[in-house]
Each structure stands twice: as C-alpha cells, then as structure tokens.
Amino acid sequence: MIAALNIxxxxxxxxxxxxxxxxxxxxxxxxxxLAYGLLLTLVxxxxxxxxxxLIEGAVGGGLTGVLVIGAAVRLRSTQAAADAVRxxxxxxxxxxxxxxxxxxxxxACVLALPDPAPTLAPQVSAxxxxxxxxxxxxxxxxxxxxMDTLLEAxxxxxxxxxxxxxxxxxxxxxxxxxxxxxxxxxxxxxVARILPPIGIxxxxxxxxxxxxxxxxxxxxxxxxxxxxxxxxxxxxTDAPPVDRKWLRLxxxxxxxxxxxxxxxxxxxAGAFLAYPDGYAKVLILAIEWALLPSLALTLFLLMAGAPQxxxxx
Amino acid sequence: xxxxxxxASVLAISAGAFFFLAGTVALxxxxxxxxxxxxxxxxxxxxxxxxxxxxxxxxxxxxxxLKLLCIWLLALLAGATVSQLIxxxxxxxxxxx
Numbered sequence: 001m002i003a004a005l006n007i008x009x010x011x012x013x014x015x016x017x018x019x020x021x022x023x024x025x026x027x028x029x030x031x032x033x034l035a036y037g038l039l040l041t042l043v044x045x046x047x048x049x050x051x052x053x054l055i056e057g058a059v060g061g062g063l064t065g066v067l068v069i070g071a072a073v074r075l076r077s078t079q080a081a082a083d084a085v086r087x088x089x090x091x092x093x094x095x096x097x098x099x100x101x102x103x104x105x106x107x108a109c110v111l112a113l114p115d116p117a118p119t120l121a122p123q124v125s126a127x128x129x130x131x132x133x134x135x136x137x138x139x140x141x142x143x144x145x146x147m148d149t150l151l152e153a154x155x156x157x158x159x160x161x162x163x164x165x166x167x168x169x170x171x172x173x174x175x176x177x178x179x180x181x182x183x184x185x186x187x188x189x190x191v192a193r194i195l196p197p198i199g200i201x202x203x204x205x206x207x208x209x210x211x212x213x214x215x216x217x218x219x220x221x222x223x224x225x226x227x228x229x230x231x232x233x234x235x236x237t238d239a240p241p242v243d244r245k246w247l248r249l250x251x252x253x254x255x256x257x258x259x260x261x262x263x264x265x266x267x268x269a270g271a272f273l274a275y276p277d278g279y280a281k282v283l284i285l286a287i288e289w290a291l292l293p294s295l296a297l298t299l300f301l302l303m304a305g306a307p308q309x310x311x312x313x
Numbered sequence: 314x315x316x317x318x319x320x321a322s323v324l325a326i327s328a329g330a331f332f333f334l335a336g337t338v339a340l341x342x343x344x345x346x347x348x349x350x351x352x353x354x355x356x357x358x359x360x361x362x363x364x365x366x367x368x369x370x371x372x373x374x375x376x377x378x379l380k381l382l383c384i385w386l387l388a389l390l391a392g393a394t395v396s397q398l399i400x401x402x403x404x405x406x407x408x409x410x
Contacts (some may be wrong), residue, residue: 187397191390196389 026072037061050214051137058222132281134212167306173243176304184234192234199227221295254294325367332360357392
C-alpha cells in the first residue's frame with residue numbers, strides 16, 4: 001500500500017517536472033514548478049529527511065516560487081516575441097541529447113553507489129555530544145561543516161547585491177516596487193493583518209526548535225521574510241530604501257558575527273571556525289541568533305527585488 | 314472503543330478523499346473560472362476538514378491534534394483569500410475587456 005503511494009508520488013514528481021519543462025507559457029511553468037516543490041517536500045518527508053523537507057517547502061517551493069513568478073510577470077511583455085522564435089530541428093535535437101545525457105550520467109552515478117552508501121553518519125553521532133546540540137543536521141551545519149554555512153550566508157548577501165545592481169541609475173537608493181494595485185480595505189490587507197502574528201510565532205518557533213529538532217534559521221528566516229513581504233504587498237508597510245546605513249549594517253551583521261566567532265576560534269581553539277571545549281553550544285546559538293535577523297532581511301529584500309522608485313520626499 | 318474510533322477515522326478520511334476527488338473532477342470539467350473556484354473551495358474546506366477530523370483520533374495527543382486543527386484553519390484562511398483574489402482579478406479583467 002505504502003509502496004503504491006510512493007510510486008504514485010514519484011510518478012507525479014516526474015510528470016510535473018516534464019510539464020514544467022515543456023509548458024509553453026512561462027506562468028504555467030511557474031505554477032508547475034511550485035507544485036513540483038510541494039511534492040518534493042512530500043518526498044523528503046517520506047525519506048525521513050524532515051530538515052530537508054522544511055527547507056524544500058520554505059525555500060525551494062515558496063521563496064523560489066515567488067522569485068520565478070515575479071520573473072514570469074515581468075517577462076510577460078516579451079512572451080510573444082519568445083514564442084515567435086522557433087529553434088531549428090538540429091538545435092532542438094542537440095538540446096534533447098545534451099540534457100538526456102546529463103540526466104543519464106547522473107542516474108548512472110546514483111545507481112553505481114556501493115550498497116550501503118558511504119556515510120559519515122556514525123562519526124557525526126559519535127562526536128555530537130561535543131557540540132551540545134541534539135539535532136544532527138544543526139551539528140553538521142554549524143560545527144562540523146560550519147565553513148559551508150558561513151559561505152552560504154555570504155553568498156546570499158552577494159546575491160542581493162546582484163539583484164540591486166539591476167536597478168536603473170535614477171532610482172538607485174530608492175525602494176523596491178509595491179507591485180500590485182493595493183486596496184486598503186481588500187481581502188489581502190485583511191490577511192496581512194491576521195497572518196503575520198501567526199507566521200512570526202511559527203518562524204521563531206522553527207528557528208528555536210532547530211537546535212534539538214528539525215528546523216533552523218534558514219527555514220525560520222524564510223517564514224519571517226514571507227510575512228514581511230505579505231504586509232508589504234498588501235500596502236500595510238513598505239520596504240526600506242536600499243541606501244539606508246542601518247539596512248546595510250543589518251545585512252552584514254549576521255555573517256560578520258559568524259566570521260568574527262570563527263576568527264576568534266583560531267586563538268581560543270587553534271583553528272578557524274573551531275569552538276573551545278565546553279563553549280560549542282553557546283557559540284552555535286550566538287551564531288544562529290546573529291544570523292536570523294540578517295537572513296530574514298536578506299531573503300525579504302531578495303523577494304522584494306531591485307529598487308524601482310524613489311522614496312516619497 | 315478503539316475499533317469504533319478506527320471506523321470513524323476511515324469513514325471521515327474516505328469522505329474527505331471523495332470531496333477532493335469531486336473537487337478535482339469539477340476543476341477539470343467546469344466551464345469558467347468562477348464556477349471552478351466554487352468547486353475548489355468545497356474540496357479544500359470540506360475535504361481537508363474531513364481528513365483532519367479523521368486524523369484527530371490518531372494524532373496521539375492534544376497538542377498534535379490542535380496543530381492539525383490549526384493547519385486546517387490556516388488552509389481555510391489561505392483558500393478563502395486566494396479565491397477572493399482570483400475572483401476579483403477575473404472580474405476586473407471582464408470589465409475591461
């Protein structure tokens with residue numbers, strides 16, 4: 001029974017992936033991608049990867065969904081021109097062969113893995129006690145592979161700089177677009193008043209639970225950013241102008257604190273990003289608390305997009 | 314007692330699945346956006362509600378049960394909002410064209 005359900009979900013994921021690729025209209029492809037993300041979340045739950053499932057649901061489905069839909073809406077005026085271009089048969093065949101080849105190579109690699117697959121999980125569970133956290137994923141992300149997490153936090157800031165650099169010169173230092181026709185008495189404004197209290201509690205809870213249970217700062221920060229975006233799209237609040245000093249400071253504060261703690265490790269524990277004995281949990285929590293506001297702000301500004309209007313005088 | 318609860322669970326979840334199925338068929342077959350929305354809200358509200366009711370005896374605790382109810386309420390709120398927004402968009406588009 002469960003096997004039949006698993007096969008059904010796997011078939012649906014494949015079908016949706018195919019639909020997303022072959023869909024002619026970009027908005028339909030976006031909707032396919034969103035549904036694909038939700039189904040993939042289900043797959044991760046079924047594989048017992050709850051942390052991955054949370055991240056896939058929040059970032060892979062939700063946040064990326066907002067980004068691709070935003071892109072599709074902005075590209076709507078070019079849709080006709082894009083449809084008019086028809087690639088020749090050789091070019092299409094080449095594209096099919098290339099992508100089919102990549103997929104086949106990856107499938108071969110997965111199938112060629114020895115059984116049982118090579119794993120570091122025993123070493124992780126043997127050394128977990130030293131970190132003081134009970135969620136192995138958090139232990140890996142912030143103790144054993146803290147370097148990766150530090151780089152991820154920095155990459156997000158770089159991505160935001162990339163988005164901001166798309167702003168035309170005349171609105172540089174302005175605010176991101178509000179986007180939609182805003183009705184102050186509309187249903188969106190109503191939801192934007194009801195939902196954020198729930199979302200803020202849920203976001204902070206998921207962040208807080210991350211030390212011992214599935215959850216963490218990325219998932220929590222995404223929910224917080226989504227609540228802010230909802231309030232902004234409903235016209236209840238506004239995004240800050242991107243030239244504010246406090247904004248720039250808040251964006252880099254989290255990664256900078258992470259970096260500083262890592263640097264302090266070279267003196268107190270003998271290696272970059274090493275934690276002195278007995279202080280691991282305190283330092284890990286300090287890093288998480290420092291990263292959460294910066295991450296939420298970065299993700300919100302990423303979804304809000306490049307500056308498009310000057311602030312009201 | 315346990316058997317009765319199990320039977321109630323199966324009945325409620327089957328009824329919920331039926332509403333989802335009916336909603337999906339309607340979504341595929343109804344002619345225009347507004348009636349499709351109408352069908353979809355039935356599937357969302359009633360179907361998910363019945364599934365949640367069926368899962369409640371199996372939730373294993375008051376707090377897990379309350380979480381299930383919260384999920385249903387949040388889905389209700391989201392469903393109602395989104396259908397309002399879609400319907401309004403359809404209306405303004407029809408007025409313009």
